[in-house]
Amino acid sequence: MNCRLGSLSMSFILYSYPDCASHVVRMTLEELGATYRDEVVNMSADAHLGAEFLRLNPRGMVPVLVDSISGATLSETGAILQYLVDQSGRLGPSLSDLQARATFLKRLYFLSNTLHADAQLQYYTSRYVGDDLAEAARPAVHARMRSHFAMLDSAIAEHGGPWLLGGELSVCDFYVGGCARWSLLAPRHAPLEPEAVTRHPHLNALLEKLEARPSVIRAFDAEDTPRSMYFRAPVRSRWTKTLPE
Numbered sequence: 001m002n003c004r005l006g007s008l009s010m011s012f013i014l015y016s017y018p019d020c021a022s023h024v025v026r027m028t029l030e031e032l033g034a035t036y037r038d039e040v041v042n043m044s045a046d047a048h049l050g051a052e053f054l055r056l057n058p059r060g061m062v063p064v065l066v067d068s069i070s071g072a073t074l075s076e077t078g079a080i081l082q083y084l085v086d087q088s089g090r091l092g093p094s095l096s097d098l099q100a101r102a103t104f105l106k107r108l109y110f111l112s113n114t115l116h117a118d119a120q121l122q123y124y125t126s127r128y129v130g131d132d133l134a135e136a137a138r139p140a141v142h143a144r145m146r147s148h149f150a151m152l153d154s155a156i157a158e159h160g161g162p163w164l165l166g167g168e169l170s171v172c173d174f175y176v177g178g179c180a181r182w183s184l185l186a187p188r189h190a191p192l193e194p195e196a197v198t199r200h201p202h203l204n205a206l207l208e209k210l211e212a213r214p215s216v217i218r219a220f221d222a223e224d225t226p227r228s229m230y231f232r233a234p235v236r237s238r239w240t241k242t243l244p245e
């Protein structure tokens with residue numbers, strides 16, 4: 001495997017929009033000290049549905065990460081995070097430790113195909129059930145999110161904390177932070193109550209630690225997000241404040 005250790009040889013283009021899933025990738029790139037160029041996809045003007053962006057991701061979704069060195073173009077947040085772990089040899093266990101790697105994959109795939117998928121269901125409820133049923137579906141969606149956060153709290157405790165995988169920070173922690181933030185922010189008229197996250201001591205402590213990391217602060221500054229408890233009492237980025245929902 002070709003692992004690029006150190007920051008100098010890592011160079012990427014991040015297609016992003018503030019407070020979108022790209023933010024999880026941005027925090028990871030900042031933590032790695034990677035060099036990356038930011039290409040803001042103006043989703044409020046539907047740039048994600050334009051021909052230029054659809055060539056990169058035919059699903060019309062942000063994030064996309066282009067590795068300028070290998071030429072790889074990736075979409076799907078979980079896949080991007082796994083790629084960055086493999087390329088950097090950091091923020092997640094390598095294949096040389098199969099047991100730790102198995103736990104990492106188990107947690108990462110839960111975040112990607114359950115927590116993040118349900119956060120999308122929470123945000124885009126009408127797309128799944130239609131406008132007429134969206135409000136009726138909301139309690140069940142919120143209940144699912146609450147149970148996911150409870151499950152994460154147990155997982156952090158099981159691994160001994162303070163991070164999701166135990167003593168070592170990993171890409172999973174940034175993903176947990178992103179999903180907590182989105183769930184407490186959106187949709188604007190019916191976000192999840194903050195206690196769904198903060199009532200869990202291990203999860204709350206993880207997010208508090210994450211909020212203090214310089215990489216996280218840099219990532220939020222880059223998206224013009226007012227200083228706050230980014231994951232536990234989130235305030236929208238100035239860019240997304242006025243977006244219709």
Ligand SMILES: N[C@@H](CCC(=O)N[C@@H](CS)C(=O)NCC(=O)O)C(=O)O
Pocket residue numbers: 019020021022048060061062063075076077078116120
């Ligand atoms: N499965 C995708 C989901 C990414 C996603 O939900 N992106 C949102 C922004 S946060 C998006 O591009 N939405 C545009 C749309 O659905 O029209 C991933 O894991 O990256």
